Amino acid sequence: MTLRLNGNTSGYTEIDAPAVAGSNTLTLPTGAGSANQLLKNGSTAGSLAFGTATEDGSGNFAFNSGYGSSAVAYGCRAWVNFNGTGTVAIRASANVSSITDNGTGDYTVNFTTALVDVNYVTILTVAGNRNATDQMVSNVGTNGNASTTNPETYSTTQVRIRAGNTEPTFSNNDVTYYGVAIFR
Amino acid sequence: MTTSRIIYSNTDGSVAVIIPAESVELAAKDVPAGLAYQIVTTDDVPSDRYFRGAWVLGDCCIEHDLGKCKEIGHDKRRVQRAEEFKPFDEIIAKQIPGADALAAEASRQQIRDRYSEVQDAIDAAADPDSIKAALEVTP
Numbered sequence: 001m002t003l004r005l006n007g008n009t010s011g012y013t014e015i016d017a018p019a020v021a022g023s024n025t026l027t028l029p030t031g032a033g034s035a036n037q038l039l040k041n042g043s044t045a046g047s048l049a050f051g052t053a054t055e056d057g058s059g060n061f062a063f064n065s066g067y068g069s070s071a072v073a074y075g076c077r078a079w080v081n082f083n084g085t086g087t088v089a090i091r092a093s094a095n096v097s098s099i100t101d102n103g104t105g106d107y108t109v110n111f112t113t114a115l116v117d118v119n120y121v122t123i124l125t126v127a128g129n130r131n132a133t134d135q136m137v138s139n140v141g142t143n144g145n146a147s148t149t150n151p152e153t154y155s156t157t158q159v160r161i162r163a164g165n166t167e168p169t170f171s172n173n174d175v176t177y178y179g180v181a182i183f184r
Numbered sequence: 185m186t187t188s189r190i191i192y193s194n195t196d197g198s199v200a201v202i203i204p205a206e207s208v209e210l211a212a213k214d215v216p217a218g219l220a221y222q223i224v225t226t227d228d229v230p231s232d233r234y235f236r237g238a239w240v241l242g243d244c245c246i247e248h249d250l251g252k253c254k255e256i257g258h259d260k261r262r263v264q265r266a267e268e269f270k271p272f273d274e275i276i277a278k279q280i281p282g283a284d285a286l287a288a289e290a291s292r293q294q295i296r297d298r299y300s301e302v303q304d305a306i307d308a309a310a311d312p313d314s315i316k317a318a319l320e321v322t323p
Contacts, residue, residue: 080205087231089185090205098190098211101201104236110214112205158214171259174233 077120078111078182084126084163084175091177105163105172109180114156120184122154126163128176189229190214191246192221199239199246201229235312248312257306257315264319265299 003015017024025046029039033050036057042049052070053063062072078095082088088101100108153160161180164172190202192215204211208223215221228245238252272295275288298321305318 082203085233087226087229088201088203088233089226090203093205096205098202098204098214100214101203103198104233108214110202110211112210171263174236 074183076181077115077184078109079180080109081177081179082107084178095182100158102160103172105174106160107162107178108153108158108160109182110158111156111182115182115184116156117184118154118156120182122159122161123179123181123183124161124163125179126175126177127179187226189224189226190221191224191229191241192216192219193241194219197240198237199241234316238312250309250311253312253315254306254309257309257319258303260319261299261302261306264321265295268295 001017004012005014006012027047029042029049031050033039034054036054037050038053038055039048040051041047053061054070055061056072060072062070064070065073076094078093080093080096080099081091082093082099083091084105084107088099090096090099095112096109097112098110100110102108159180159182161178162172163175163178164170186204186206186208188204188208190204190208190211192200192202194200194216202211202214202221212221224245230239230246235248235253235256237256238249239246240249240252241247269292272288272292276285276292279285302318302321306315309315309318
C-alpha cells in the first residue's frame, strides 16, 4: 500500500512500504524538533525521535559525545593499525588501500580515496620493541629525517612514515604496532 | 585479511612489499608507475626482519644481499658496543670520585677485544645466520 500526498500545484510525494514480509510500525515524534536535528530511532524501536546531533545542511555534522556541548566534529579521513614485526599485517583500517613496507621502520600509507589536498594532519603512534635507554622518534612526510636520502612522500594519495631510535645515532627501528590517523 | 602481497624492486635495488588492506587488486594501484611487480603470499616474504635492509629481489623471490647484511651487522655491532661502553665512558669522562677509572678502562678494553672478534666473524660470515650468531655476544 502506498500513501500518496499530492503536491499543491503538481506532482506528488509517496511513502511506500518495503516489498518484504512482516509488519512494522513507525511512530512519528511528538513535536517538530529543532532546525538541523537528525531523525532517529528512539529508545523504543519504531518510535522516531529527534536526536541532539545536527547536520547544518552544508555537511557539517555536530554532536556532543562527552565534549560538553554539541559542536561540529572534524573527521578522521583515514586510519590504519598494523603489526611492524614478524609478518607485517594490517590489523584494522579505513580508507587505506594498502601499506608499503619500504624497509626497517619505514612505511608508506596509501589511501583508497584521495584527500582533497595535502594540508592534512598525520598522527603516528608507535608501540613496543624499543631499547629502554633510547628515545623513540617518528617522522612523517617531507621533513625532519636525518637518516636517509630517499625522497619523502606527503601527498593526497599517500604519506610516508618512519620510526626509529636516537641512540647512539638515529636509526630506523621496527616496532610492534604502528597507528596512523589522518585528520582534515 | 588477505595473505597476498605485492613485491617489487625500487630503482635503487631495495625491495618494497605492499600489504593490501582488503584486496590485492585495489592495492595494485599503489605500485609506483613503471615498476614491474609480482603478487606473492606471506609465505614468500621473510618474517625475520633482522636484515630487512638487505632484501633484494632474486629470480623468483626475496633474497639477502650478503654484503648489505654485513654492513647492517657492523652497524648493529657498533650500537651494541656503544651500549656496553656507556657506563664506563661515564666514569672516565666525568672522573667520578670513588670510581675506579683504571678498572673502567680495563673493562672497556675487554669490550673492544670481544667486539674485535665479532668484527672478524662478521667479515668471515658466509650467510646471514652466521652474522646474526656472531652478534649474539653477552658481556
